[in-house]
Amino acid sequence: xxxxxxxxxxxxxxxxxxxxxxxxxxxxxxxxxxxxxxxxxxxxxxxxxxxxxxxxxxxxxxxxxxxxxx
Amino acid sequence: xxxxxxxxxxxxxxxxxxxxxxxxxxxxxxxxxxxxxxxxxxxxxxxxxxxxxxxxxxxxxxxxxxxxxx
Numbered sequence: 604x605x606x607x608x609x610x611x612x613x614x615x616x617x618x619x620x621x622x623x624x625x626x627x628x629x630x631x632x633x634x635x636x637x638x639x640x641x642x643x644x645x646x647x648x649x650x651x652x653x654x655x656x657x658x659x660x661x662x663x664x665x666x667x668x669x670x671x672x673x
Numbered sequence: 674x675x676x677x678x679x680x681x682x683x684x685x686x687x688x689x690x691x692x693x694x695x696x697x698x699x700x701x702x703x704x705x706x707x708x709x710x711x712x713x714x715x716x717x718x719x720x721x722x723x724x725x726x727x728x729x730x731x732x733x734x735x736x737x738x739x740x741x742x743x
Contacts, residue, residue, distance in 0.1 A: 609713050624731070635717070636718065640712060641715075643679050644709070645710075647708075648703075653703055661698060661701070
């Protein structure tokens with residue numbers, strides 16, 4: 604089974620990559636209010652119930668990131 | 674309006690980060706068949722019809738990546 608995990612910087616925290624992308628788009632004439640850049644991890648697993656544990660142990664930093672399992 | 678763009682390495686192409694994550698998880702006893710790691714870009718825009726152009730011009734590399742707009 605394929606499981607998708609989205610790991611993004613916590614709201615309100617500095618997101619240098621997001622800010623850089625926003626500036627590039629705005630400098631090129633696009634109306635963009637905000638940009639957040641994070642990671643998407645697509646896992647092919649037999650047991651999806653293990654994914655939460657995998658994420659919390661190895662894939663995300665709780666101090667600066669939040670995650671969503673889809 | 675919030676638009677989400679998922680940018681992942683093309684299937685079959687070398688995905689060093691995905692392979693590293695897979696090895697770590699397997700070394701720690703998790704049964705994982707495959708892992709792909711990519712980028713998620715969340716944009717707050719007024720005109721969602723411009724997102725495709727933004728992505729194709731600035732956000733992804735067509736040689737090694739593919740994207741999905743959600």
